[in-house]
């Protein structure tokens with residue numbers, strides 16, 4: 001397996017038109033088989049960072065690279081290597097789970113999958129078979145989230161971005177979701193996620209970053225964090241104790 005970073009922020013900054021400095025000179029990378037979890041309060045700059053990778057917004061300076069390709073210079077090429085799962089999964093509520101998969105996976109250019117592939121991936125993400133042919137209308141947030149990650153898995157990209165994927169999930173769904181991320185990591189995916197869930201982040205992440213007012217104020221590996229009280233550390237960073 002190639003060990004170059006699949007996701008890389010290089011001196012990334014974003015100042016919105018109204019003057020707000022949402023991301024300030026942030027640098028980090030995520031290699032294949034690694035999970036990087038970004039923690040931070042509301043407005044810390046997590047979504048802005050993820051959205052720059054996806055070229056939803058342009059950086060003011062620096063760049064976000066996907067598989068070495070700058071997301072704002074060659075967006076179409078860069079985005080081939082990444083799948084995205086958002087907090088509010090955008091799927092059609094009038095379509096069934098299988099129909100959503102078929103629609104979005106084809107839209108992404110993958111036409112080789114069969115009904116059985118859809119069935120298998122939905123089972124893998126934990127959506128019970130009875131629900132596969134039901135409309136999303138009646139689904140819980142957790143069930144919709146599972147469909148969203150199924151679409152991401154079928155895109156078969158080496159990197160996955162997730163913006164608060166576990167927010168609004170009940171504890172069981174949250175736990176299953178984390179297990180799924182673990183299995184994707186074991187397949188060699190590079191995963192960048194934002195989350196509010198300190199405990200799950202500590203459980204799953206290889207590296208944890210803490211963002212505060214646009215700055216990546218802490219970045220530590222699992223080894224560096226062993227024996228540390230992450231929650232206390234987080235509170236101290238939020239309070240500016242280390243400035």
Ligand SMILES: Nc1ncnc2c1ncn2[C@@H]1O[C@H](COP(=O)(O)OP(=O)(O)O)[C@@H](O)[C@H]1O
Nearest residue numbers: 016018020022041042043044045046047048049
């Ligand atoms: N489209 C926008 N225009 C102007 N300011 C924005 C926009 N989106 C986000 N911001 C500001 O940028 C900062 C970072 O926001 P965001 O990236 O959404 O943080 P997070 O995801 O960590 O909550 C906040 O101060 C927010 O108000």
Ligand SMILES: [Mg+2]
Nearest residue numbers: 046047048163
């Ligand atoms: Mg956000």
